[in-house]
Amino acid sequence: MTKQLWLNLPVKDVKKSKAFFTKLGFQFSTGPGDTETSAALLVGEKNVVVMLFEEPAFKGFANAEIADTSKGCEVLLSIDTESKEEVDTLTQKAIDAGGKSSHKPSAMSGWMYGSLFIDLDGHRWNVLYMDMSKMKN
Known part of the structure; x- marks a missing residue:
């Protein structure tokens, strides 16, 4: 059976994304996932993880093109x-x-x-x- 759920999102610049979400009051894990090209955004009381990966890494994991969010x-x-x-x-x-x-x-x-x-x-x-x-x- 599954143990956890986390979401993965592509971002252009992890540092800018971390600054953005920090200004909103969110926190980040300083453990696994905290690298130069990724960050573990913590959401809610249960600290659901939303992993922010710079686009090249995300594209490699997904083995697919990244959706154009300006179109959909x-x-x-x-x-x-x-x-x-x-x-x-x-x-x-x-x-x-x-x-x-x-x-x-x-x-x-x-x-x-x-x-x-x-x-x-x-x-x-x-x-x-x-x-x-x-x-x-």
Whole structure:
């Protein structure tokens, strides 16, 4: 049976990506994966690892071309927050750090509130607040 899950994303420049995500308040592992061309981004309370690999290394692992994020979305990474205000704050931090967002934060289904930002390499991050007390069963 599987033991862990981690995601791998191609980036043009690991140092710039680390600086970007650090400005958003994320942390990185200093153990395995912390090299000149890769970084282990830690996400959430369980420290899910999102490995950031510079494009040549990623291309070698994937044995495939890298998706052109300017033409499409290869994955939507969703993360949750503790409040609507934190959704807005994290999205604004992403913009201030050089990311993009043309998505207006909005309520969805009466129990979710979310926004979207695009990181330096075009990866889309869906930032959500979910009020589970309002969720219909």
